[in-house]
Amino acid sequence: MEKITLHDKTFRPFIPSARIEEAIDKVADEVNRDFEGGETVPMVLCVLNGAIMFTAELLKRLKFNCELVSIKLSSYQGTHSTGTVLNLLGLTGDVRGRTVIICEDIVDTGNTIIALRDMLLDKGACDVRICTMLMKPDVYDKPVKLDYVGIEIPNAFIVGYGLDYNELGRNYRDIYVLDE
Ligand code: IMP
Numbered sequence: 001m002e003k004i005t006l007h008d009k010t011f012r013p014f015i016p017s018a019r020i021e022e023a024i025d026k027v028a029d030e031v032n033r034d035f036e037g038g039e040t041v042p043m044v045l046c047v048l049n050g051a052i053m054f055t056a057e058l059l060k061r062l063k064f065n066c067e068l069v070s071i072k073l074s075s076y077q078g079t080h081s082t083g084t085v086l087n088l089l090g091l092t093g094d095v096r097g098r099t100v101i102i103c104e105d106i107v108d109t110g111n112t113i114i115a116l117r118d119m120l121l122d123k124g125a126c127d128v129r130i131c132t133m134l135m136k137p138d139v140y141d142k143p144v145k146l147d148y149v150g151i152e153i154p155n156a157f158i159v160g161y162g163l164d165y166n167e168l169g170r171n172y173r174d175i176y177v178l179d180e
Helices: 017-035 052-061 111-122
Strands: 004-006 009-015 043-048 067-077 080-089 099-107 127-135 148-152 175-178
Touching: 017 052, 017 127, 017 148, 043 052, 043 111, 052 099, 067 111, 099 111, 111 127
Parallel strands: 043 067, 043 099, 099 127, 127 148
Antiparallel strands: 004 009, 009 175, 067 080
């Protein structure tokens, strides 16, 4: 694996795709354990655009009936969380009385995911689970437990596998870290 350049920054290989897929297998096992054979038909909520790849891979592994919905939010500009969460593209389904499994690419401060969770509960969802491919435990400071976590990473800025730096880098199958 070689370094990549996106806009003005260089990134070096960090997590190979095989390791990411292993983590998704593990997460899928945990989600299946909770929902397989149950009565509930959960809504899998893809947080656009970053979680597209993760959600697709996770969906292929789920062994129970579920629906797919999406939403677009944003709290990131450049390489630092801005703390503001914008609801840019409304939710594509009615969550009233439903179990929702939020699929996120990465949880950093947790501002985004917790605001989204609260919004879903506000809209009447009866159970909201948080499922994230990656998380930064050194930065996450919310009292809410993350239900399903793929890989924990140190506090660094990464791209690839859906994650971007100012919209570039989402297409790479491996994950790269900012080379400082
Ligand atoms: P939070 O609200 O601080 O948890 O930030 C979560 C959102 O910021 C994620 O959905 C990502 O879109 C973005 N984000 C957080 N960390 C990174 C990163 O290392 N690279 C790219 N995007 C990130």
